[in-house]
Amino acid sequence: MTQRNIFLLPGDGIGPEAMGEVRKIIAYMNAEQDAGFITDEGLVGGSAYDAHGVAISEDDMAKAMSADAVLFGAVGGPKWDDVPYEVRPEAGLLRLRKDLELFANLRPAICYPALASASSLKPELVEGLDILIVRELTGGVYFGEPKTITDLGNGQKRAIDTQVYDTYEIERIASVAFELARTRKNRVCSMEKRNVMKSGVLWNQVVTETHKAKYPDVQLEHMLADAGGMQLVRAPKQFDVIVTDNLFGDMLSDVASMLTGSLGMLPSASLGSPDPKTGKRKAMYEPVHGSAPDIAGQGIANPIAMIASFAMCLRYSFNMVKEADNLEKAIATVLDKGIRTGDIMGEGCTKVGTAEMGDAILAEF
């Protein structure tokens, strides 16, 4: 029987509750479908700091490195607002991304029809919305050196962050975007600030050359990132795949997720390069939402983004396309039936907690 190793990192806040619902689905798939999932679990973020004084232990890093896929919940909370910068909860997430070389972050922004009216945008602008943001995740200003605060004396300090991109980093993320576009509407929009940033100039050049050399069949457009933010709010349906750098991707994907009315429901996949020998790629799956410490531990958090992240895991790490489709359909069906956690509650709907939502999805799966 196939063995499929998944490493669970529930993290902080609502992370563990949401992960609990995925655990149910995994158990079900093992029992009913012989899926062969083997899970192990570790600590990340504030909970790792409390246990080990770091945002993720070496032991857990090693397990993440050797797993077929990592499922990540969420990190952070006011409890850890004042821990040193190097061991703050986010450092665990950033180290995982960097050390696993998960350079390609896929962030779908889809509008569940049942939730279109929950968007702050007019429903006709978001109904049927289906954008995929492909964000570069291991480069740019997140990791560039120097990254320092220096005391200049006289009460003055100087903070420096460095945005760095090499040709190969842009080429590989552009290739991921073009490949994915071919499975969708065949359109890519690349966003940068070439009018101000040298990294934007190089980004624009390399995307253009990659397109010409390997993907001339895909439709390519370039947009300044500020104009891109505008256009996302003005007419989001104009986009299919958006490819952009780490920091712009962070901003733009948050704006895009908010458009859908499905905030707190959107998943993401972070992928590495395929291993030249085995063809396998390292991968981590996480909800776009944060740890929501204000509602943690109450059993009311929405587990859909975490479950949808597991659907992406089935699709991208285990090539279980049918199962992924079914799980995504189960989510849509439950929403169509008017079953809702508090965050997406609407008139005439039935309000449920985290576990009931998980059970309802499992029942449709």
Place this chain on the structure above:
Amino acid sequence: MTQRNIFLLPGDGIGPEAMGEVRKIIAYMNAEQDAGFITDEGLVGGSAYDAHGVAISEDDMAKAMSADAVLFGAVGGPKWDDVPYEVRPEAGLLRLRKDLELFANLRPAICYPALASASSLKPELVEGLDILIVRELTGGVYFGEPKTITDLGNGQKRAIDTQVYDTYEIERIASVAFELARTRKNRVCSMEKRNVMKSGVLWNQVVTETHKAKYPDVQLEHMLADAGGMQLVRAPKQFDVIVTDNLFGDMLSDVASMLTGSLGMLPSASLGSPDPKTGKRKAMYEPVHGSAPDIAGQGIANPIAMIASFAMCLRYSFNMVKEADNLEKAIATVLDKGIRTGDIMGEGCTKVGTAEMGDAILAEF
């Protein structure tokens, strides 16, 4: 009689047309109100490149430096897409900001009641919207060094941009935001990415200290910039004054301007420090919109953002508060009457061109 020196830089695309309408208002104020405006005019952007091979000449820079205020139209267009980076149209704008030390960029995002339905957001979310984005304009990744593209051999290049902030730069922009908040709803929200960027850490610290030391009466909130982008789309009316760095300000102000339904209608002011002797501050006023080369020269561009920028000039450079109020009211009245340029045309309204719009506003002034 008072002499008030204004240097006009209409620039490219629709810049000159829009500036023409401001010239009418200046002439009227000189004739009817003895305003004493003395204007001179120069070239910037592509038009400066065509004439002098640079994005702004030394001569025009000197005139901008010595004027009481600069009015700037817009720069850029496909014609100059391939000119060298150092002399691209935007370089003229960036040099003006830097050499005049215009560190404080004020970008109001207001929703004209008559245009609320033109927003892509639900009208109830934007009606009465009145946000002021205070963007740092002479620091950060726009100007930090190194800013280079290096050939690494093997077909690889490396692009570097540097985000740099010193304590005093953050302190002075925070002070501007707090001062302005006192004239409004007394609330400031500071946005950065302290969870990823050292400049975000310093930004957060200095804003917090400035608040404590000098503006404890103002309500201060901190938000991560990605969450801020989300919140702008979700519930924009929660904000009064937003203070943020150069690059985040670029992105967030574009998103904010789009919310209002008044895109192409929003002005901005870029201010320097008051001169210790005269109390005067260097200043430049410009529309948030671009040069719109596709509609340039047809007499159909909307001059309202340019005229509203002149209203800001009356207010901030010449302390002509009554005149500024009147000009802003004239704009609102004309919109209430249903007079519209093509970009904001609505059912039952009267469509007019650039000059007619300018005349209509002047008639109400």
